[in-house]
Amino acid sequence: MNLKNNIAVIIPAAGSSSRFDGKLPKQFLNIGHETVLEKTVNLFLGITSVKKIFVAINPAEKIIQSQSFYDHSRINIVEGGNSRSQSVLNALDEIDDDISIVAIHDAARPWLRKDHFNDLLSEFINDQNIHGVYPVIPISDSLRMNSKSGPIPVQREDFLGVQTPQIFYIDNLKKAFKQANKKDLNFSDESQLMEYAGFKISSIPGDTSNSKITYKDDLPDNHQQDSRVGRGVDFHKFESGNGIILGNVHIECDKKIVAHSDGDIVLHAIADALLGAAGLRDIGYYFPDNDPKNKNISSLKILQKCIDLLNKESLEPSNIDFVIVCEEPKIGPYVNYIKQSLSSILNIQENHIGVKATTTEKMGIIGDGNGIAVFAIASLRKGS
Known part of the structure; x- marks a missing residue:
């Protein structure tokens, strides 16, 4: 498959970062001379096969206008929803018909490596039997499951952490959203949504450096250092x-x-x-x-x-x-x-x-x- 200008990327960035507990939503926090969101978006701007990038933002958030990518020709700013799923769906509605593949990536994963994205994309397009891929990593911490009687020990080997980017054929993803919306269902990520709709999704080894910023402790000590x-x-x-x-x-x-x-x-x-x-x-x-x-x-x-x-x-x-x-x-x-x-x-x-x-x-x-x-x-x- 020719990938030239055939891929769109959706970055849901409308969250309020309630768990982060900062003055600003975490996607607008500075990491050196870039914000978290700028670092995330700019990586995809450096990939020639990505035709368009759709950034879903809270319509009341004015900081977006100060971001370095705001006026870039390949950037589309779309209205975010009250949930991740709604933000992704809003972006899907804006994607041109000539786009066949869509990747969804968390705004708060600014350390994605370009070669890791290309590896995921290669795995996806080379396997004609699947409708999507998502990266997973083993769990390093001990785990317990909540129960009424208290936390119950479980085997961490039985669990995997799910990352982004997750890559799908856009038509299949739209069908999956349509099925879920009929029953008013919401999912924490698109791989769950696709599996619920009956599509075959493949897990691919992820990258531990592609971590997500959820709490302040997830930031490096020198995150505000500027070069x-x-x-x-x-x-x-x-x-x-x-x-x-x-x-x-x-x-x-x-x-x-x-x-x-x-x-x-x-x-x-x-x-x-x-x-x-x-x-x-x-x-x-x-x-x-x-x-x-x-x-x-x-x-x-x-x-x-x-x-x-x-x-x-x-x-x-x-x-x-x-x-x-x-x-x-x-x-x-x-x-x-x-x-x-x-x-x-x-x-x-x-x-x-x-x-x-x-x-x-x-x-x-x-x-x-x-x-x-x-x-x-x-x-x-x-x-x-």
Whole structure:
């Protein structure tokens, strides 16, 4: 069978995550720089044989509009129902007639591997005697069955855990739903529904890494870690003056930084690092030096503008590290003050801020005492 553009994927994502007990439904929780739902959907967007992806969402849920896949041409947002079955059925009604195979995958299984999906699909299309496949894994925990007299021990070898994705011929799945709806029946997954309707379904070994997020403990400890990193660099000349400002801290010396703004080179470098981590333009784009309004502007305003731009992308600073390069003044006595100042400005802990100072060993214009440079790096995380 030619699989090119012949498959649709349905992702029920309308649940309220009552067992998860979080501020947001678990499908919108951040795992690094993606939400759980983005990670799930983006995997299928990377599979060329998947023609359309149908994401069933609670119609009152507006967060969906901020998801990275929202405007993708292969994505269809459909109205979710009060149950998983209703959400899947709503999506089935939207699938074009030229689609013959449908896969249903839990929104809260973001760690599905592409090769595992392809293995399931291959098993399905190569066995003409079956109408669907679903993955299963052995149970590793001891089991007991609830009874009126208390939990009764059972043999775990007699049980299997059922996973998704589950793959079926779409016409058969529609027939199964029609039979179940006549008797007002509801099932926890589509494999049960298909078996009830008399279709032959085959179980395939699953993947233990394809786990489902049900409770908060199902998340890795570093689930909110973000890999977005940016760098910022700034150079300025010195002239005679009565002190300089670094990190919004006044440094006593007989110099002044030559700049169009107030010359806080530390805040400039940090701002560019934050903007770079977010994939945005540099501060020269937002504050051009040929604009009279920016003459002597406070670098705090520049940095606040950058933070506002990050917030629009639901991003916030995670940590920063920078090196100040100059022969003089000596920066060491001010390091703790600079950390305290930046902690307040950026709303991050002081132990997430690295401040270092060095010289050029008398080499170059900076070595001659005529200038200063800052090299900064910053990382971002998704906002809470």
